[in-house]
Amino acid sequence: MNAEIILVGTELLLGDIIDTNGKYLARALASMGINLFYQTVVGDNRERLLDVIRRALTRSDILIFSGGLGPTADDLTRETVAEAMGLELKEDEETVKRLRAFFAGRNMTLNNLRQALVPEGGQVLTNDWGTAPGLYIKKDTKQVFMLPGPPRELEPMFEARVRPILEKESCRVFVSTDLNLYGIGESSAEAKLRDLMENPDPTLAPYAGSGEVRLRITSSGSSREECLEKNRLMLEKVRERVGEYIYAVDGESLEKALVERFSKKGLKVAAAESLTAGLISSRIGSIPGASEVMEEGIVTYCDRVKREALGVKKETLEKYSAVSEETAAEMAQGIRRVAGSDVGISATGYAGPTGENVGLVYVGASFKDKLIVRKLETRRTKLERNYIRALAANAALALALQITDLFGYENGEINL
Amino acid sequence: MNAEIILVGTELLLGDIIDTNGKYLARALASMGINLFYQTVVGDNRERLLDVIRRALTRSDILIFSGGLGPTADDLTRETVAEAMGLELKEDEETVKRLRAFFAGRNMTLNNLRQALVPEGGQVLTNDWGTAPGLYIKKDTKQVFMLPGPPRELEPMFEARVRPILEKESCRVFVSTDLNLYGIGESSAEAKLRDLMENPDPTLAPYAGSGEVRLRITSSGSSREECLEKNRLMLEKVRERVGEYIYAVDGESLEKALVERFSKKGLKVAAAESLTAGLISSRIGSIPGASEVMEEGIVTYCDRVKREALGVKKETLEKYSAVSEETAAEMAQGIRRVAGSDVGISATGYAGPTGENVGLVYVGASFKDKLIVRKLETRRTKLERNYIRALAANAALALALQITDLFGYENGEINL
Numbered sequence: 001m002n003a004e005i006i007l008v009g010t011e012l013l014l015g016d017i018i019d020t021n022g023k024y025l026a027r028a029l030a031s032m033g034i035n036l037f038y039q040t041v042v043g044d045n046r047e048r049l050l051d052v053i054r055r056a057l058t059r060s061d062i063l064i065f066s067g068g069l070g071p072t073a074d075d076l077t078r079e080t081v082a083e084a085m086g087l088e089l090k091e092d093e094e095t096v097k098r099l100r101a102f103f104a105g106r107n108m109t110l111n112n113l114r115q116a117l118v119p120e121g122g123q124v125l126t127n128d129w130g131t132a133p134g135l136y137i138k139k140d141t142k143q144v145f146m147l148p149g150p151p152r153e154l155e156p157m158f159e160a161r162v163r164p165i166l167e168k169e170s171c172r173v174f175v176s177t178d179l180n181l182y183g184i185g186e187s188s189a190e191a192k193l194r195d196l197m198e199n200p201d202p203t204l205a206p207y208a209g210s211g212e213v214r215l216r217i218t219s220s221g222s223s224r225e226e227c228l229e230k231n232r233l234m235l236e237k238v239r240e241r242v243g244e245y246i247y248a249v250d251g252e253s254l255e256k257a258l259v260e261r262f263s264k265k266g267l268k269v270a271a272a273e274s275l276t277a278g279l280i281s282s283r284i285g286s287i288p289g290a291s292e293v294m295e296e297g298i299v300t301y302c303d304r305v306k307r308e309a310l311g312v313k314k315e316t317l318e319k320y321s322a323v324s325e326e327t328a329a330e331m332a333q334g335i336r337r338v339a340g341s342d343v344g345i346s347a348t349g350y351a352g353p354t355g356e357n358v359g360l361v362y363v364g365a366s367f368k369d370k371l372i373v374r375k376l377e378t379r380r381t382k383l384e385r386n387y388i389r390a391l392a393a394n395a396a397l398a399l400a401l402q403i404t405d406l407f408g409y410e411n412g413e414i415n416l
Numbered sequence: 417m418n419a420e421i422i423l424v425g426t427e428l429l430l431g432d433i434i435d436t437n438g439k440y441l442a443r444a445l446a447s448m449g450i451n452l453f454y455q456t457v458v459g460d461n462r463e464r465l466l467d468v469i470r471r472a473l474t475r476s477d478i479l480i481f482s483g484g485l486g487p488t489a490d491d492l493t494r495e496t497v498a499e500a501m502g503l504e505l506k507e508d509e510e511t512v513k514r515l516r517a518f519f520a521g522r523n524m525t526l527n528n529l530r531q532a533l534v535p536e537g538g539q540v541l542t543n544d545w546g547t548a549p550g551l552y553i554k555k556d557t558k559q560v561f562m563l564p565g566p567p568r569e570l571e572p573m574f575e576a577r578v579r580p581i582l583e584k585e586s587c588r589v590f591v592s593t594d595l596n597l598y599g600i601g602e603s604s605a606e607a608k609l610r611d612l613m614e615n616p617d618p619t620l621a622p623y624a625g626s627g628e629v630r631l632r633i634t635s636s637g638s639s640r641e642e643c644l645e646k647n648r649l650m651l652e653k654v655r656e657r658v659g660e661y662i663y664a665v666d667g668e669s670l671e672k673a674l675v676e677r678f679s680k681k682g683l684k685v686a687a688a689e690s691l692t693a694g695l696i697s698s699r700i701g702s703i704p705g706a707s708e709v710m711e712e713g714i715v716t717y718c719d720r721v722k723r724e725a726l727g728v729k730k731e732t733l734e735k736y737s738a739v740s741e742e743t744a745a746e747m748a749q750g751i752r753r754v755a756g757s758d759v760g761i762s763a764t765g766y767a768g769p770t771g772e773n774v775g776l777v778y779v780g781a782s783f784k785d786k787l788i789v790r791k792l793e794t795r796r797t798k799l800e801r802n803y804i805r806a807l808a809a810n811a812a813l814a815l816a817l818q819i820t821d822l823f824g825y826e827n828g829e830i831n832l
Binding site for chain 2: 012013014015016017018019020022023024025026027028029030036037038039040041042043045048051052055059207271273275276277278279280281282284285286288290291294295296297298299300301302304305309339351352353354384385386389
C-alpha cells in the first residue's frame with residue numbers, strides 16, 4: 001500500500017511556518033511499513049487542490065490530508081475531496097450535537113456548521129483535541145483520511161483514529177522500539193550492525209538525531225505481543241554489538257533520562273556552564289519534575305566568576321587556561337561543593353565563531369570520589385556556534401548518567 | 417510568474433528530518449512577490465521524480481529544486497531534470513577543475529565527476545559553501561534552479577545565485593524590511609494597521625513568530641534605492657501607530673538586539689532564573705560576542721538558593737512566596753549585586769505541567785535606581801511548560817532592553 005500526504009494551507013506556501021505534520025505523518029507511516037512516495041503542499045485554492053487530489057487518487061492508495069477543515073471560507077479540504085471523489089456532502093447529526101454543546105451559550109455561525117458536513121459513505125473521526133472533526137472515506141481501493149492542521153490535534157488524531165483503521169485494514173500490527181545511543185558515530189554503529197540492518201522483519205534502521213545516534217526496530221505481526229517479542233529478540237542482538245552506547249529504550253532525550261533516573265535514585269545535579277551558558281540547566285529544566293533533581297546552576301562566562309563562584313584556582317586558569325581538562329575538573333568539583341549536590345557537571349570550550357580552537361570543548365563530572373573529564377574534538381569539521389554548544393550539553397548530560405552508573409538502559413524505563 | 421518548489425530526498429519521506437528548505441524558499445519567494453502554488457516532496461526515485469517534474473513544467477514558470485545533486489547513485493535531480501526537459505548532459509570544464517582542486521591529494525571517484533555534468537544550455541551556479549554545484553536552466557518560458565539540499569549551502573546559494581537572476585529576469589527588485597514587535601498581540605497589531613495592510617505596494621503583512629509579532633514591509637521597484645525609500649515611508653506610518661512596540665528593524669531576536677546594543681553601550685547583564693532555568697542566559701550565549709555583555713548567571717531553582725545565592729529575604733519568600741512581584745524584584749536586584757553587572761534580570765513562575773497557577777510568571781529588571789517587575793498572565797490559555805518558559809525568557813529580555821532605554825529601534829542597527 002502506497003500513501004501520499006497532502007498538506008493544505010496557503011500559510012505553508014508563504015513560508016510563515018515550518019511544517020512539522022509532514023515529518024510526523026511520514027515517520028508514523030514508516031513505522032507501520034507503509035510506503036510514502038509523495039508529499040505535496042498546496043494552498044487554499046479549490047482548483048489547485050482539486051488537481052492535486054485527482055493526481056494523488058491515480059497514484060496512491062492512501063491519502064492523508066492535513067488542514068483545511070476549519071470553519072472559514074478558506075477551508076476547502078472537505079468539499080474538494082468530496083468533489084474529486086464524486087461524493088455528496090450531508091450533515092452528520094452527531095457532529096452537529098457536539099458543535100452545539102461546544103458553542104453552548106456562544107455564537108455559532110453557519111460556517112461552524114460546515115464542519116458537520118460529511119461526504120456520503122464517509123465516517124467522522126471524532127476530535128477530542130479541538131473543534132474540527134476529522135473524516136475517513138473508504139471507496140473502492142482508496143482510503144482517504146482528513147485531519148485538522150494544528151499538530152497538537154493532528155498527532156493524537158493520527159494515533160487514536162487513523163492508526164487503528166490502517167492496522168485493521170492491513171490485518172497487521174506494527175510496533176516500533178526506539179534506541180538512543182550516545183558516544184558512537186552513525187557510521188561506526190552501522191558498520192557494527194550492518195547485517196542486522198538487512199533483516200526484513202524486524203527491521204533495524206538508523207534515524208537522524210542531533211549529535212546522537214538513534215535506531216529503530218520495527219516488526220509487524222498479527223498481535224502487539226508477537227511484535228514486542230520479536231523486537232525484544234532483535235534488541236538483544238543489537239545490545240551484544242553496541243550495548244555500551246545505548247542509554248535509553250523508547251526514551252526521548254538525555255535530559256529526560258537524567259531527570260527520571262536521578263529522581264528515582266534521589267540524586268541531585270548542578271551544572272557549571274561556560275560556553276553552554278545555561279543550556280544544560282535549561283534542558284534539565286525543560287523536563288517536568290526537574291525541580292526534584294536540580295536546585296541551582298551557575299553560568300560562569302568569565303575567568304573571574306570561575307574563580308569567585310566555583311573556586312577554580314587562579315594558577316589553574318593561568319597555567320592551563322579556562323578551556324582545559326584541569327579547569328573543567330575544578331568547575332565540576334566546585335559546582336558540586338557550592339550547590340551541595342550529589343553530582344556536579346561542567347562545560348567549558350570555544351564556541352566561536354571567531355578565535356582559535358573553535359570546537360575545542362571539555363566537559364567534566366564529579367560524583368563521590370569519582371571525577372571524569374572528557375575532551376570533545378569537534379574541530380575537524382567547521383561547526384556552527386550553537387551546534388557546538390548543543391554537543392557540549394549532550395556530552396555533559398551523558399557524563400552525568402555515566403558517572404552515576406545510570407547510563408545503560410537496564411537502569412531506565414524499558415517499555416518492552 | 418508562478419513558482420513551484422520540489423524537494424528531493426527519500427529521507428524526507430521517512431520522517432527522519434524536518435525540512436526547513438521549503439519554508440526558507442517559500443519566504444524568499446514571497447518577499448520577491450513571486451507566487452508559490454505547489455511544493456512537492458519526492459523520493460530518490462527516477463520515475464516518480466520524472467512524473468513530478470513533468471507535471472511541474474506544465475503548471476509553473478519557475479521550478480526550484482532542493483537536493484539530489486550529490487555524487488551518489490541516489491542523487492538523480494540533475495539527470496532527471498535534463499531528461500524531462502529533453503536536454504543532453506555535458507561535462508563542465510570549470511567545475512571539473514574546481515572538483516579536482518577540492519579533492520587535491522584525496523581520492524576522487526567517477527561519481528564525484530558526475531557533479532560536473534551540466535544540461536546543454538544550462539549554467540553552473542558556483543557553490544562556495546559546499547562541493548555540489550547548483551544549476552540553472554532557462555528554456556522557453558521556463559526557469560529551473562537546482563540547489564544542494566543542506567540548508568547551510570542552499571540558503572546562501574539562493575541569496576547569491578538565484579535571487580539576482582530572478583530579479584534580473586523580472587526587471588524588478590524586491591526589498592523587504594522586517595519589524596519585530598514585543599508587547600502587543602497579533603490581533604491588536606492588525607486592528608491598528610488594517611488599512612495599511614491593504615496597501616498594494618509596499619505590502620505590509622504579519623508573519624508568525626514565537627510569542628512576538630513580526631511584520632514585513634515589501635516593495636518592488638526598478639532599483640534597490642527606490643524600494644528602500646518606499647519601505648522607509650511605510651515604516652514611518654507603521655511607527656505612528658505601533659511605534660512603542662517595535663524593538664528591531666531587520667533584526668532577528670530579542671537576544672540579538674540585547675547583545676548588540678549592550679555591547680555598543682558597554683553594559684553588562686546577568687540573569688537570575690527560576691522557571692527558565694538557564695534559558696535566558698543560554699539565549700544570550702547563543703549570540704556571537706555574548707561574552708562582552710555577560711559574565712555570569714545563576715539558576716535558582718529552589719528557595720534556599722534564592723536566599724543564599726541572591727540574598728532574597730526569608731520573609732519575602734514566606735510572606736509573598738517564591739512566585740511573586742516581591743521575589744522577582746529581589747532576585748533582579750540580587751543578581752545585579754552579586755554579578756556586579758549593570759543590569760540584573762530575573763524570572764520566577766510556575767511552568768507546570770502540574771500544580772496550581774501554571775502560567776503565572778513574574779519577570780524583573782534592575783538598572784541604576786530603576787526597578788521594573790512585570791506579571792505575565794498566561795493562565796487563561798493552557799500553555800505547554802516549555803512555551804511558558806520561552807515567553808518568560810522573551811519578557812525578561814525585552815525588559816532588559818526597556819529598562820536601559822534600548823528597546824526602541826531608533827537605538828538599534830537600522831539597515832534602512
